[in-house]
Amino acid sequence: MNFDFPQVDLPCPILAWSDVTEDILNLYKQSCRLKAGIFAVCREGKMTATINLIDYEIKPNDLITLLPGSIIQFRERTEKVCLCFIGFSEESLDRINLIQALSGCYSKIVECPIVELNENTADYLKDYINLLTKVTCNEELELTPEMTELSLKSILLGVEQIYKKYPWNGHSITRKEEICRELVSLVTKHYLNERRAQFYANQLGISLQHLSTTVKQVTGKNVLDIIAYVVIMDAKSKLKSTNMTIQEIAYSLNFPSASFFGKYFKRYVNMSPQEYRNS
Structure with a gap:
């Protein structure tokens, strides 16, 4: 069965935000299909999200990797939720070959878009996103396409290493x-x-x-x-x-x-x- 979902992209090539709360997440209470790529870490709270029509629980220190084409819907939460994220527009993503950049991890990410990080790794990613938040939200600074591409590649390299080291059992598939x-x-x-x-x-x-x-x-x-x-x-x-x-x-x-x-x-x-x- 084919589903038609609203297509969602970012308004700029790169956008980072260190304090994403319910006000922003409520915008995604209806299902939509991402044209952008989103990499987020849960800072606090728990919530349920549907990613590619499968329900996941998101909790502190979880890494959420949403590749372009992902269908997402943020649903109920049991307490205050806060995420930090960095996103790249469709135009930025088109500058690289995602499958090659993610090596053998691409199918793992599609199959399991949420993984639990240890505290140190989560803190490193939060610090990096905080830095990029300061850069992308500073109107006096303008990131060139080359700088955006470098930021994207650094994120992809980190995500690739996380998935390579992550204990991978996979879920039962047909x-x-x-x-x-x-x-x-x-x-x-x-x-x-x-x-x-x-x-x-x-x-x-x-x-x-x-x-x-x-x-x-x-x-x-x-x-x-x-x-x-x-x-x-x-x-x-x-x-x-x-x-x-x-x-x-x-x-x-x-x-x-x-x-x-x-x-x-x-x-x-x-x-x-x-x-x-x-x-």
Whole structure:
């Protein structure tokens, strides 16, 4: 079943806030889909949140990682709640390849967006967010895109290290969900050279029809959409954060020509690579 949720982005490339209370959280009492990326730490209190249609309890020193595309709804609370957070707009996120930046942790974050931090790690993150709050809320300072990108990469590096060290047991998943997770992992390894659905079916040891049906049932997308998602994420990051020509980007992504790359990009983004770069 497909759900249409309001799309929510940040009004600026980067925004940090060290004291997010109920007044702000109440704005998200209705479900919405994030275009931005949000990284938050609970400072005090407990509350329930629905993330990607699954209920979670948030408590002090929990790290909440909301990747773009996440569906969120903050619900009931039992006491005063306060979070600190740093967020990056869709435009900022498009400058990097999130899947590559998060290495092997991307699927873990999607599966478990909330993890409990030890007190020292939580304090380090709170201090860093406090610093960025002072910077982003100072009207006399203007962060360049390069500075915003550096801040984002530092946060992603920290989150990656947290997830790598976090005792990971995972939750019970179905075989269909496991196939989709393995597919994403394979695509991130082979997308530069292999964009055929049959290749991934062979790697998984299942028929193409079984793979196609499973992916459609679990994600609502087809296999080529999953492959394209990773390819386009890489293309967007190169268009926004490098001086590579369109042709150089096309070749780096193993397209036979800039023209072929342009048609592929426009099919999924609804604008040409140059239009996207200039947007």
